Amino acid sequence: MHNPKIKEIEHLFMEFMPLYHKKLSPIFRENDDDEFRCHKNQKRAIMIIHRTKGIILSELGRYLDMRKGSLTSLIDALVENGLVERREDVHDRRKTLLYLTEAGEEYYRQMMERTSKTYQKLFSKLSEEEIEQCLQGLQHVVAALKKI
Amino acid sequence: MHNPKIKEIEHLFMEFMPLYHKKLSPIFRENDDDEFRCHKNQKRAIMIIHRTKGIILSELGRYLDMRKGSLTSLIDALVENGLVERREDVHDRRKTLLYLTEAGEEYYRQMMERTSKTYQKLFSKLSEEEIEQCLQGLQHVVAALKKI
DNA sequence: CTCAAACTGTCTGAAATCTAACTATTTAAA
DNA sequence: TTTAAATAGTTAGATTTCAGACAGTTTGAG
Numbered sequence: 001m002h003n004p005k006i007k008e009i010e011h012l013f014m015e016f017m018p019l020y021h022k023k024l025s026p027i028f029r030e031n032d033d034d035e036f037r038c039h040k041n042q043k044r045a046i047m048i049i050h051r052t053k054g055i056i057l058s059e060l061g062r063y064l065d066m067r068k069g070s071l072t073s074l075i076d077a078l079v080e081n082g083l084v085e086r087r088e089d090v091h092d093r094r095k096t097l098l099y100l101t102e103a104g105e106e107y108y109r110q111m112m113e114r115t116s117k118t119y120q121k122l123f124s125k126l127s128e129e130e131i132e133q134c135l136q137g138l139q140h141v142v143a144a145l146k147k148i
Numbered sequence: 149m150h151n152p153k154i155k156e157i158e159h160l161f162m163e164f165m166p167l168y169h170k171k172l173s174p175i176f177r178e179n180d181d182d183e184f185r186c187h188k189n190q191k192r193a194i195m196i197i198h199r200t201k202g203i204i205l206s207e208l209g210r211y212l213d214m215r216k217g218s219l220t221s222l223i224d225a226l227v228e229n230g231l232v233e234r235r236e237d238v239h240d241r242r243k244t245l246l247y248l249t250e251a252g253e254e255y256y257r258q259m260m261e262r263t264s265k266t267y268q269k270l271f272s273k274l275s276e277e278e279i280e281q282c283l284q285g286l287q288h289v290v291a292a293l294k295k296i
Numbered sequence: 297c298t299c300a301a302a303c304t305g306t307c308t309g310a311a312a313t314c315t316a317a318c319t320a321t322t323t324a325a326a
Numbered sequence: 327t328t329t330a331a332a333t334a335g336t337t338a339g340a341t342t343t344c345a346g347a348c349a350g351t352t353t354g355a356g
Contacts, residue, residue: 002268005279010267012286013172018196018211019293024161025213039314039342048166057305063166065173070343072306094304094351119158120150122296130292131153137288138160144282145167148270187312187344206334218313220336242321242334297356304351311344316337323332 027118036081036107041066042074043111046100049084050108054097056089083107175266184229184255189214190222191259194248197232198256202245204237231255 028040038046041064048063049055057075061068075098078084083104089095100108123131176188186194189212196211197203205223209216223246226232231252237243248256271279 003272003279005276005283006268006271007264009271009279009283009286010264012283012290013168014195014199016286016290016293017168017192019290020161020165021213022210023293023296041342044165047162051162058303062170065169067344068305069307069345073342089304092304092352096305116155116158120154123154123157123292124151125296126292128153130295131151131157133288134292135153135157135160137285137292138157138164140281140285141289142160142164142167144271144274144278144285145164145171147278148171148273189312204334215314216335217315217337221312237334240322240334244335300353300355302351302353305349307348308346309344310346311342313340313342315340318337319335321332321334324330326327326329 023122027115030114030118036083038078038081038083038107042078045071045074045078046083046104046108046111049098049100050105053099054087056095056097060098078104171270175263178262178266184231186226186229186231186255190226193219193222193226194231194252194256194259197246197248198253201247202235204243204245208246226252 025040028043031037044064045060048060052059052063055063057071058068061071064071066074075084075086079086082101085099085101085104087097087099089097123134126134173188176191179185192212193208196208200207200211203211205219206216209219212219214222223232223234227234230249233247233249233252235245235247237245271282274282
């Protein structure tokens with residue numbers, strides 16, 4: 001019942017997450033020339049809504065690891081700023097579908113432009129081989145997380 | 149200057165993080181039989197202090213992606229509950245070193261016991277080969293994050 | 297069909313986190 | 327040596343997130 005390799009995976013995640021926060025999370029704090037003054041979690045929400053258009057609030061909360069109650073006000077602010085819009089779900093009247101507005105998509109593009117520069121700068125410290133291994137490693141980890 | 153593989157890595161991280169939050173983060177929310185009623189970030193802090201004994205507040209903040217100002221009160225609560233202790237740094241009087249108390253280590257052990265059960269259950273859905281690939285993948289990603 | 301269980305989003309007051317100052321200490325350049 | 331810049335931790339007030347309760351809707355078992 002107890003698989004030692006899974007235990008190793010657990011340890012690696014505990015090593016991985018602090019490293020991610022230290023090296024990569026700060027990217028979402030960068031607030032220079034952010035006309036809407038979005039904070040970190042608003043930016044994370046925008047990135048997810050862009051990728052999964054029509055997502056509902058509850059599911060967004062799962063992806064962000066935030067409670068749906070917190071998201072009501074977070075999304076309210078984004079709607080007020082004209083970056084996000086709510087639409088009713090025709091097939092399930094409980095649900096509200098979330099989309100980026102055109103302004104939201106534009107904001108997303110600008111955000112990604114800055115993000116990419118930071119990624120390029122950071123990972124250029126690695127050799128081509130290390131980059132390749134990181135890339136393939138991430139693919140395997142993502143594939144695993146999708147299955148569990 | 150622009151490396152397309154780094155761009156792929158960036159995309160994979162953007163896919164990875166929401167998946168991690170959805171599948172693995174909830175583990176730290178489990179609050180059954182938690183006599184100290186530690187919330188998620190307190191648990192994350194305890195895990196990091198266990199791994200990096202004698203860490204200072206500012207560095208802990210980087211690993212948690214939290215501001216040092218927030219950590220003063222977070223650590224205060226853990227100290228009051230007898231799980232963490234502050235010690236002065238003899239060589240640099242600005243610094244305060246953080247350690248788990250014996251009760252803190254015991255709390256950590258109990259938390260890890262529950263965590264491990266959840267990891268075992270989740271990852272047992274994967275084949276041996278998929279587990280191996282996830283494991284090796286994580287090793288490469290961690291190695292990369294350490295270098296950048 | 298009926299009705300309980302599950303799920304949606306919102307609300308309210310409590311709790312946690314953030315921003316931005318501030319003091320103290322160390323580092324390093326002048 | 328002197329001094330400016332960088333870093334550590336704390337504090338106060340503003341902002342964000344939380345837990346828990348709520349009403350409306352859908353699902354599914356009997």
